[in-house]
Amino acid sequence: MADEPVEAFGFFACRADLEDELIRALGAEAVERVLDEQGELASFRRFQAMPHHRHEAVDRQLRRFLGTRATRKIRSARRLVECLDPSRLPRPLAQLASVAFPSSTQGQVRT
Numbered sequence: 001m002a003d004e005p006v007e008a009f010g011f012f013a014c015r016a017d018l019e020d021e022l023i024r025a026l027g028a029e030a031v032e033r034v035l036d037e038q039g040e041l042a043s044f045r046r047f048q049a050m051p052h053h054r055h056e057a058v059d060r061q062l063r064r065f066l067g068t069r070a071t072r073k074i075r076s077a078r079r080l081v082e083c084l085d086p087s088r089l090p091r092p093l094a095q096l097a098s099v100a101f102p103s104s105t106q107g108q109v110r111t
Helices: 018-026 028-036 041-049 058-066 070-083 089-099
Strands: none
Touching: 018 028, 018 058, 018 070, 018 089, 028 041, 028 058, 028 070, 041 058, 058 070
Protein backbone atom coordinates (compact mmCIF):
# COMPACT_ATOMS: atom_id res chain seq x y z
CA MET A 1 0.00 0.00 0.00
CA ALA A 2 2.82 2.43 0.83
CA ASP A 3 4.40 1.81 -2.58
CA GLU A 4 1.22 2.53 -4.56
CA PRO A 5 0.86 5.90 -6.29
CA VAL A 6 -1.85 8.24 -4.99
CA GLU A 7 -3.70 7.73 -8.28
CA ALA A 8 -4.49 4.18 -7.11
CA PHE A 9 -6.61 5.76 -4.37
CA GLY A 10 -8.49 8.14 -6.68
CA PHE A 11 -6.33 11.26 -6.30
CA PHE A 12 -5.30 12.95 -9.56
CA ALA A 13 -3.16 16.07 -9.27
CA CYS A 14 -2.55 18.86 -11.75
CA ARG A 15 1.03 20.13 -12.13
CA ALA A 16 0.17 23.67 -11.01
CA ASP A 17 -3.62 23.89 -11.28
CA LEU A 18 -6.45 23.13 -13.67
CA GLU A 19 -5.90 26.29 -15.71
CA ASP A 20 -2.26 25.33 -16.26
CA GLU A 21 -3.32 21.90 -17.53
CA LEU A 22 -5.94 23.39 -19.86
CA ILE A 23 -3.56 26.01 -21.26
CA ARG A 24 -0.94 23.35 -22.01
CA ALA A 25 -3.50 21.00 -23.56
CA LEU A 26 -5.10 23.67 -25.78
CA GLY A 27 -2.15 25.92 -26.52
CA ALA A 28 -1.92 29.67 -26.05
CA GLU A 29 -3.62 30.56 -29.35
CA ALA A 30 -6.76 28.58 -28.50
CA VAL A 31 -6.92 30.13 -25.03
CA GLU A 32 -6.56 33.60 -26.56
CA ARG A 33 -9.46 32.78 -28.93
CA VAL A 34 -11.60 31.95 -25.90
CA LEU A 35 -10.62 35.25 -24.29
CA ASP A 36 -11.53 37.01 -27.53
CA GLU A 37 -14.95 35.28 -27.60
CA GLN A 38 -15.51 36.50 -24.03
CA GLY A 39 -14.53 40.06 -24.91
CA GLU A 40 -11.42 39.93 -22.74
CA LEU A 41 -8.59 39.81 -25.26
CA ALA A 42 -7.99 43.58 -25.07
CA SER A 43 -7.71 43.30 -21.26
CA PHE A 44 -5.26 40.45 -21.68
CA ARG A 45 -3.15 42.53 -24.08
CA ARG A 46 -3.03 45.34 -21.51
CA PHE A 47 -2.06 42.79 -18.86
CA GLN A 48 0.75 41.50 -21.11
CA ALA A 49 2.10 45.03 -21.50
CA MET A 50 2.46 45.57 -17.75
CA PRO A 51 6.13 45.75 -16.74
CA HIS A 52 5.81 42.89 -14.25
CA HIS A 53 4.39 40.49 -16.88
CA ARG A 54 5.89 41.67 -20.14
CA HIS A 55 8.84 39.25 -20.15
CA GLU A 56 6.96 36.15 -18.96
CA ALA A 57 6.10 33.31 -21.32
CA VAL A 58 2.60 33.64 -22.75
CA ASP A 59 1.33 30.50 -20.98
CA ARG A 60 2.38 31.98 -17.62
CA GLN A 61 0.72 35.27 -18.56
CA LEU A 62 -2.50 33.45 -19.46
CA ARG A 63 -2.53 31.48 -16.23
CA ARG A 64 -1.98 34.60 -14.14
CA PHE A 65 -4.55 36.59 -16.13
CA LEU A 66 -7.22 33.90 -15.71
CA GLY A 67 -6.74 34.10 -11.95
CA THR A 68 -6.99 37.88 -11.61
CA ARG A 69 -10.80 37.86 -11.29
CA ALA A 70 -12.84 35.07 -9.73
CA THR A 71 -15.57 35.26 -12.34
CA ARG A 72 -13.03 35.06 -15.19
CA LYS A 73 -11.59 31.81 -13.88
CA ILE A 74 -15.03 30.22 -13.53
CA ARG A 75 -16.33 31.47 -16.87
CA SER A 76 -13.17 30.64 -18.79
CA ALA A 77 -12.62 27.17 -17.33
CA ARG A 78 -15.93 25.92 -18.66
CA ARG A 79 -15.28 27.28 -22.14
CA LEU A 80 -11.71 25.92 -22.19
CA VAL A 81 -12.96 22.44 -21.28
CA GLU A 82 -15.58 22.67 -24.03
CA CYS A 83 -12.79 23.41 -26.53
CA LEU A 84 -10.78 20.32 -25.56
CA ASP A 85 -10.55 17.41 -27.94
CA PRO A 86 -11.27 14.33 -25.76
CA SER A 87 -8.09 12.71 -27.06
CA ARG A 88 -6.08 15.65 -25.63
CA LEU A 89 -7.47 15.66 -22.10
CA PRO A 90 -4.84 16.70 -19.58
CA ARG A 91 -3.53 13.64 -17.75
CA PRO A 92 -5.29 14.33 -14.40
CA LEU A 93 -8.65 14.85 -16.15
CA ALA A 94 -8.16 11.76 -18.31
CA GLN A 95 -7.31 9.70 -15.23
CA LEU A 96 -10.37 10.98 -13.40
CA ALA A 97 -12.59 10.30 -16.44
CA SER A 98 -11.24 6.76 -16.72
CA VAL A 99 -12.35 6.08 -13.14
CA ALA A 100 -15.66 7.95 -13.35
CA PHE A 101 -16.61 6.67 -16.83
CA PRO A 102 -14.58 3.48 -17.37
CA SER A 103 -16.48 2.19 -20.41
CA SER A 104 -16.34 5.45 -22.37
CA THR A 105 -12.71 6.47 -21.82
CA GLN A 106 -10.62 3.40 -22.53
CA GLY A 107 -7.37 4.31 -24.19
CA GLN A 108 -7.68 8.05 -23.55
CA VAL A 109 -5.35 8.50 -20.55
CA ARG A 110 -2.38 10.64 -21.60
CA THR A 111 1.06 10.16 -20.12
